[in-house]
Amino acid sequence: MLVACLPLLYSVNLAFRRYLSAHHHVDKPFQVLASEVQRHVDCTACANCCRHSVVPVNKREIDNIAWHLGITPEAVDLLYTVPDPEASASRTLLNSGEGCVFLDGNLCMIYEARPKTCCNFPHVTVGTHSLGSRPSSLAHWAALCPIIYNALESYKHLTGYHPHPSLRATSKPPA
Numbered sequence: 106m107l108v109a110c111l112p113l114l115y116s117v118n119l120a121f122r123r124y125l126s127a128h129h130h131v132d133k134p135f136q137v138l139a140s141e142v143q144r145h146v147d148c149t150a151c152a153n154c155c156r157h158s159v160v161p162v163n164k165r166e167i168d169n170i171a172w173h174l175g176i177t178p179e180a181v182d183l184l185y186t187v188p189d190p191e192a193s194a195s196r197t198l199l200n201s202g203e204g205c206v207f208l209d210g211n212l213c214m215i216y217e218a219r220p221k222t223c224c225n226f227p228h229v230t231v232g233t234h235s236l237g238s239r240p241s242s243l244a245h246w247a248a249l250c251p252i253i254y255n256a257l258e259s260y261k262h263l264t265g266y267h268p269h270p271s272l273r274a275t276s277k278p279p280a
Contacts (some may be wrong), residue, residue: 118243121266124266135229135257139227139252139253143256149211153250154223154250156203157204158205160220160223162186163195167182170218174218227246227253229252229256
């Protein structure tokens with residue numbers, strides 16, 4: 106059911122981003138809401154970020170993963186990363202159709218050594234990453250991340266946003 110609603114949810118959030126831009130809303134209230142929502146969400150009940158993310162890794166992160174696993178950085182590079190399709194000199198964690206190579210059920214097997222991108226997800230901490238600088242990412246992740254979905258819905262209410270009747274989402278928040 107949620108998959109069928111993704112285009113509608115994306116359209117609603119596109120209209121909301123345009124509303125924010127036209128009305129010059131700042132991102133700090135959104136970040137505060139997101140931080141509050143994040144405190145009440147158990148990410149291990151979802152793990153959609155681990156199933157759908159492309160996670161870039163640098164040499165230091167590969168070294169940390171290697172140390173955590175007790176193998177060489179070369180082995181991590183060979184077994185668990187692939188060339189970044191958008192930057193041939195960079196690497197990303199291997200991601201099968203079922204998610205990150207280190208995802209076991211909904212748990213990260215390298216949690217203590219996970220890359221910065223994973224540590225910072227959903228990238229809505231107060232003082233970092235403005236809502237305006239990441240609109241396409243937030244729209245995409247709203248359909249997959251309960252933190253972003255609920256924070257955006259609360260922020261819509263806070264800003265007084267009312268979508269056009271043809272754009273009203275009937276979808277439920279992601280699980």
